[in-house]
Amino acid sequence: xxxxxxxxxxxxxxxxxxxxxxxxxxxxxxxxxxxxxxxxxxxxxxxxxxxxxxxxxxxxxxxxxxxxxxxxxxxxxxxxxxxxxxxxxxxxxxxxxxxxxxxxxxxxxxxxxxxxxxxxxxxxxxxxxxxxxxxxxxxxxxxxxxxxxxxxxxxxxxxxxxxxxxxxxxxxxxxxxxxxxxxxxxxxxxxxxxxxxxxxxxxxxxxxxxxxxxxxxxxxxxxxxxxxxxxxxxxxxxxxxxxxxxxxxxxxxxxxxxxxxxxxxxxxxxxxxxxxxxxxxxxxxxxxxxxxxxxxxxxxxxxxxxxxxxxxxxxxxxxxxxxxxxxxxxxxxxxxxxxxxxxxxxxxxxxxxxxxxxxxxxxxxxxxxxxxxxxxxxxxxx
Ligand code: PLP
Numbered sequence: 551x552x553x554x555x556x557x558x559x560x561x562x563x564x565x566x567x568x569x570x571x572x573x574x575x576x577x578x579x580x581x582x583x584x585x586x587x588x589x590x591x592x593x594x595x596x597x598x599x600x601x602x603x604x605x606x607x608x609x610x611x612x613x614x615x616x617x618x619x620x621x622x623x624x625x626x627x628x629x630x631x632x633x634x635x636x637x638x639x640x641x642x643x644x645x646x647x648x649x650x651x652x653x654x655x656x657x658x659x660x661x662x663x664x665x666x667x668x669x670x671x672x673x674x675x676x677x678x679x680x681x682x683x684x685x686x687x688x689x690x691x692x693x694x695x696x697x698x699x700x701x702x703x704x705x706x707x708x709x710x711x712x713x714x715x716x717x718x719x720x721x722x723x724x725x726x727x728x729x730x731x732x733x734x735x736x737x738x739x740x741x742x743x744x745x746x747x748x749x750x751x752x753x754x755x756x757x758x759x760x761x762x763x764x765x766x767x768x769x770x771x772x773x774x775x776x777x778x779x780x781x782x783x784x785x786x787x788x789x790x791x792x793x794x795x796x797x798x799x800x801x802x803x804x805x806x807x808x809x810x811x812x813x814x815x816x817x818x819x820x821x822x823x824x825x826x827x828x829x830x831x832x833x834x835x836x837x838x839x840x841x842x843x844x845x846x847x848x849x850x851x852x853x854x855x856x857x858x859x860x861x862x863x864x865x866x867x868x869x870x871x872x873x874x875x876x877x878x879x880x881x882x883x884x885x886x887x888x889x890x891x892x893x894x895x896x897x898x899x900x901x902x903x904x905x906x907x908x909x910x911x912x913x914x915x916x917x918x919x920x921x922x923x924x925x926x927x928x929x930x931x932x
Contacts, residue, residue, distance in 0.1 A: 553868040553917045555822075557751075558700050558728060558846060558904035563794065564753035570797040571755065574790040582787055583778065592789050599796025603760050606799040606806075607726075607745060608736040616761045616769070616782045617792050621727040621748035622651040623772070624761035627782070628723040628744035629655045629694060631769040633664070636691035636721060643667045643685040643693045643720075645677045645706075646889040652694050652725055653885075664691075673891050674840040675704035683714060690720035697729035697740075701886040701902055702837035703846025705733060712741020721767075727751055727759075731802030732812075732843040737762055749791065753906075754798030758791030805907055816844035818914045819905050823847040825918040830925050836887060836900060845905040850892065854928055856901050862924040868917050871902045 554562070563571075574595065580588030582596050600612040609615065618624045629652070633642075644656055646668045660666045669681035677695065686693060693715050698705050708724065715722040723744040726735050731752030737745050744767075748759035763769055763782070775784030805811055827833050832852030851859065856872035863870055872884075883897035892900070903917070 551867070551913070551916065553866075553913050553920070555868065555870045555903040555905060555909075555917055557906040557909075558703075558902065559871055560750045560756065561753045561906055563755055564798065564801060566801065567754055567794045567797045571790045571794045574793050580789075582789060583776070595793055595796075596787060596789065599792045599799075602796040602799040602803075603747075604762075606730065606735065606803045607747070607762050608734075608738065609762055610738070610765060613780070614737075614762050614765050616763055616779045617787060617795070618759050618761055618783055619757050619788070620750070620759040621649075621725070621746050624744075624746035624748070624759050625649075625651045625694075625723065625725055626655050627761055627769060627772055628746060628763075629659075629692065630772055631744070631763075631767070632692035632694075632721040632723065633659065634770045635767070636719070639689050639691035639720070641665045641667060641685065641687065641689045641691065643669065643682055643690055645669045645671065645682070645695055647671050647675060647677070647699055647701075647704075647886045648694065648696055649700055649725060649727070651727075652696070652723075656694065665689075671704075671889050675699060675702045675837040675886070675890050676840050677706050679707065679711075682711065686711075686714050686718055686720055688718050690715070690718060692721050692723060694723045694725070696725040696727075697735070698726070698733055698843045699837070699886060700728045701884055702840075702848045702890075703728070703842035703904075704837040705729070705841045705843060707841075708740055708742075710741075712743075715743075716741070728843065731798075731806055732845060734806050737764075743767055749795040749798050752798050752802040755791050755794040758788050758795045760795065811907060812844050815905055815907060815909060818909055818911060819845055819847055819903075821911075822903060822905075822914050822918055823849065825914075826921055829918075829922045833925075836890060836892070845909075846902065847904075848887075848900055848902045850896050851899045851901065851925060852896075853932070854899050854925065856899055858928055859901055859921075859924060862928065863920060866920050866924070868920045871904070872898075872900065
């Protein structure tokens with residue numbers, strides 16, 4: 551049996567999502583910009599998907615949704631827009647634990663003269679709110695923070711930060727890529743100006759996502775071309791992908807509001823985590839003292855290398871991850887774990903297990919057995 555515990559890297563497309571997409575590869579292949587029946591059909595389907603995504607985010611209007619190629623493009627569009635809309639400001643406030651989709655564009659702006667304030671986190675990965683609040687001044691163009699961390703699942707306390715941004719004229723972007731479908735996202739309550747999500751993290755297809763843009767903000771486009779997506783994102787729409795995103799958004803919204811379903815997965819995550827901590831000496835769960843997404847546990851295995859463990863797991867069809875997928879092949883200690891105070895060796899010993907809404911108890915029990923035995927085997931070798 552394949553044991554897939556890497557759902558923060560990507561999730562399988564849900565059967566209902568695939569079924570919704572299939573007709574748009576074949577008989578319903580129209581271009582939404584075409585002025586005929588087939589085009590109208592695609593445009594109608596796009597409208598329905600936009601409404602579904604707006605509902606997932608509790609957006610005021612579907613007009614606030616821009617379809618993109620995924621989280622990375624949504625985030626880059628928001629950052630690019632914020633600095634263009636605040637041309638006289640030179641400070642950007644962020645945290646030390648953001649995804650590379652935020653870190654890399656900000657690092658690039660830094661080389662061009664922007665001052666990037668990277669607030670630290672505590673040992674459980676909670677962002678330092680006082681450092682963030684202190685840095686939100688009249689020179690601040692943008693505050694860019696994640697809602698849920700991809701490596702640890704730690705959920706950020708963002709309450710009131712949007713309000714503070716508005717009081718000084720700064721814009722706020724929230725990376726909700728790991729939060730969508732796990733945490734209820736209410737864009738009005740968060741008070742942000744931009745929110746990014748990505749379909750493949752909640753059982754939609756890869757290469758499609760959305761950027762929520764607060765009504766009244768006009769984003770300068772990253773690309774130049776046609777007037778699709780309100781001219782913010784030109785190019786013929788990825789209709790099949792967007793239909794999949796819309797369908798996945800409907801299920802994600804239902805799941806995020808279903809306390810019993812979420813509690814079931816949280817219970818399985820806790821069972822896996824507790825089982826490992828009880829049966830593997832020197833194991834420690836990172837971020838366990840903070841509020842976390844219900845599906846994620848990140849565990850340090852003292853004296854071991856995650857890479858060796860993942861290889862052994864994989865040979866038994868247990869799939870997990872070391873840090874985030876984008877870093878998994880980079881052999882650099884995770885910036886998230888080092889920001890939480892782990893040293894390079896400790897960070898290199900960490901494995902992330904991320905469950906999905908369909909994960910079963912039997913899968914957790916098998917995974918636990920494989921982890922315990924693999925660690926024992928590796929320790930015996932050492
Ligand atoms: N932000 C976070 C927190 C993520 O986990 C990811 C993907 O791993 C991204 C952004 C990038 O999203 P995408 O893969 O859709 O570009």
